[in-house]
Amino acid sequence: xxxxxxETFDQNARAALRDPVLHGALRNLADNFVGRRxxxxxxVDDWEGLRExxxxxxxxxxxxxxxxxxxxxxxxxxxxxxxxWARDGKEACQIVIDLVKQSDAKMVVxxxxxxxxxxxxxxxxxxxxxxxxxxxxxxxxxxxxGETPSHIVVPAIHKTKEQIADIFVEKVGIEKTDNxxxxxxxxxxxxxxxxxxxxxxxxxxNFGVAETGTILILENEGNIRLTTxxxxxxxxxxxxxxxxxxxxxxxxxxxxxxxxxxxxRLTAYQSLITGxxxxxxxxxxxxxxxxxxxxxxxxxxxxxxxxxxxxxxRCGACLNACxxxxxxxxxxxxxxxxxxxxxVITPQLIGISKAKQLPYASSLCGACKEVCPVKIDxxxxxxxxxxxxxxxxxxxxxxxxxRKRRFAESLAFxxxxxxxxxxxxxxLGIKAARLMQKLIVRDGKIGKASGLIAKLLxxxxxxxxxxxxxxxxxxxxxxxxxxxSIAEAxxx
Ligand code: SF4
Numbered sequence: 001x002x003x004x005x006x007e008t009f010d011q012n013a014r015a016a017l018r019d020p021v022l023h024g025a026l027r028n029l030a031d032n033f034v035g036r037r038x039x040x041x042x043x044v045d046d047w048e049g050l051r052e053x054x055x056x057x058x059x060x061x062x063x064x065x066x067x068x069x070x071x072x073x074x075x076x077x078x079x080x081x082x083x084x085w086a087r088d089g090k091e092a093c094q095i096v097i098d099l100v101k102q103s104d105a106k107m108v109v110x111x112x113x114x115x116x117x118x119x120x121x122x123x124x125x126x127x128x129x130x131x132x133x134x135x136x137x138x139x140x141x142x143x144x145x146g147e148t149p150s151h152i153v154v155p156a157i158h159k160t161k162e163q164i165a166d167i168f169v170e171k172v173g174i175e176k177t178d179n180x181x182x183x184x185x186x187x188x189x190x191x192x193x194x195x196x197x198x199x200x201x202x203x204x205x206n207f208g209v210a211e212t213g214t215i216l217i218l219e220n221e222g223n224i225r226l227t228t229x230x231x232x233x234x235x236x237x238x239x240x241x242x243x244x245x246x247x248x249x250x251x252x253x254x255x256x257x258x259x260x261x262x263x264x265r266l267t268a269y270q271s272l273i274t275g276x277x278x279x280x281x282x283x284x285x286x287x288x289x290x291x292x293x294x295x296x297x298x299x300x301x302x303x304x305x306x307x308x309x310x311x312x313x314r315c316g317a318c319l320n321a322c323x324x325x326x327x328x329x330x331x332x333x334x335x336x337x338x339x340x341x342x343x344v345i346t347p348q349l350i351g352i353s354k355a356k357q358l359p360y361a362s363s364l365c366g367a368c369k370e371v372c373p374v375k376i377d378x379x380x381x382x383x384x385x386x387x388x389x390x391x392x393x394x395x396x397x398x399x400x401x402x403r404k405r406r407f408a409e410s411l412a413f414x415x416x417x418x419x420x421x422x423x424x425x426x427x428l429g430i431k432a433a434r435l436m437q438k439l440i441v442r443d444g445k446i447g448k449a450s451g452l453i454a455k456l457l458x459x460x461x462x463x464x465x466x467x468x469x470x471x472x473x474x475x476x477x478x479x480x481x482x483x484x485s486i487a488e489a490x491x492x
Contacts, residue, residue: 003148005334006346006355012332013324013361022329025160033154033320036263037371043265044255053252055375058311061244065301068210068243069292075213079275081288089119092293096121096202096235097128099289103233105130105199109191111217111224112136113204114152114314115237115293117336118349121202132202133194135223137187144171150330150338153261153316158329191223201227201285205238206313207253208290211246214274215290218257218267225269234273234285240297241310253313256373261315296349305384306348311374312341318368318378324361333358340368344381352388359385412459433472441471 004012016022041047061068073083084099086092092115100108108125110116110132122132122143134143138156142149145167149155156164161178169176174186203224207216215236217224228234244253258264277284300306319325319339330338335346335355343362347355359382362368368378390410419425440446440453446460446469454461463469480486 004331006358009357009361013328016328016332025158026329029320033263040259040263051375054256057249058374062307062310071210072208072243079213081275081290084291086291086293088295092119092291093124095291099235100130100200103200107131108200108202109133109135109198109227111203111227112139115204115239135191152314195226195230198231200233201231202235203227205236205242208238208243209247210243214272217271220268225271229283233287235289237291240292240294257313257315260317260373300348308376309345311376317371321367321371340378356389437471445471
């Protein structure tokens with residue numbers, strides 16, 4: 001499958017809109033997660049209070065991130081873990097490769113990790129001659145298919161049962177079946193053998209506790225438990241923003257994350273790992289390595305608006321709630337982080353000039369902000385990034401056509417604002433609009449504007465390509481009030 005890029009979101013989204021199979025698969029989002037989330041949050045007494053608490057913990061941590069990171073390092077090292085610092089994805093991959101090579105391993109089992117996806121770890125491992133084996137069912141399916149995840153929590157949400165059955169026939173060599181039980185049992189049989197062979201396990205981290213040096217990883221399939229306890233060496237990749245101050249803070253996030261992400265009161269497994277095993281007979285790895293990765297996060301930390309992006313706990317609720325994601329799916333975003341949070345994180349991670357369309361991949365309806373368990377104001381972030389593009393601070397050279405277009409747009413809105421804030425100019429504008437719209441209004445609304453009109457007025461063409469625009473009313477409220485027709489209507 002050809003990997004799409006964030007630079008061509010517009011094109012990718014149009015292609016996704018024409019894909020009926022994708023729409024069928026995405027229907028599972030609304031059916032499975034949106035309703036379940038509502039029921040799950042109803043089981044908490046003070047959901048809003050919990051969200052406030054979570055946001056406050058994240059804010060406190062991000063404001064003193066240096067101190068909490070140092071405390072985390074000290075506690076984790078005291079418990080026997082080794083800490084490695086990575087400035088960017090390249091460094092993080094190299095650290096992991098070196099550690100795997102030190103263990104003489106040719107294969108590693110991997111638990112689902114968005115940080116690993118972010119740095120394209122599988123590609124780097126393969127280039128170094130190491131075979132990565134994904135062990136989360138969804139991740140394994142997309143690894144077999146040669147694709148990337150399309151959702152933070154449900155990586156293969158874009159695949160129908162039929163498509164998954166075809167992948168199993170082609171790559172695993174079983175008879176075609178869409179019986180989920182048969183497919184999962186086959187996966188289990190194959191992956192159990194790989195677990196037994198593996199010397200090294202790689203995972204991500206949901207939270208790292210500064211107070212104790214503990215890392216928490218949440219899951220439902222038990223594969224993370226096996227990845228982190230059967231192997232001799234466990235390597236955990238952790239974004240620097242994952243640290244939280246106290247063990248007791250986990251209580252807040254454990255109530256919020258599963259309910260927001262999958263609509264569960266609690267995930268089936270919560271692996272709390274504090275350093276290495278203490279006795280030879282204990283379960284668990286002999287070596288625990290934690291790779292603390294920056295990869296653009298310090299940049300986000302430097303501005304009060306962008307800083308809130310780092311509060312994200314990767315629950316995926318904003319994706320499930322987003323009308324744009326629901327229509328185009330995750331691959332259209334051309335990034336491992338899709339949906340509303342992807343639209344704000346990706347430009348900050350890879351550089352806004354490479355993902356300029358993403359901040360515009362939103363109707364600003366606010367559904368993402370409403371469901372976010374840590375109250376991230378994603379619309380504010382989107383507007384902040386749009387402003388950076390419009391101001392030209394992210395637009396490259398002054399000759400950049402994008403920058404010129406944004407300049408024209410900004411000028412048009414300034415003129416519109418001026419005209420609409422004066423009584424005389426507003427009245428004149430409405431009269432002119434009423435006159436001109438006669439050319440395009442049909443049955444009281446402006447339908448699809450095409451041909452010469454769309455060329456002369458590109459914004460009108462773009463707006464009406466997918467929806468009707470309301471026509472200006474024949475008479476305004478003020479006019480009706482003045483001539484008494486409102487009072488007349490009220491007395492009737
Ligand atoms: S932005 Fe909020 S809703 Fe979206 S994934 Fe992050 S924590 Fe979840």
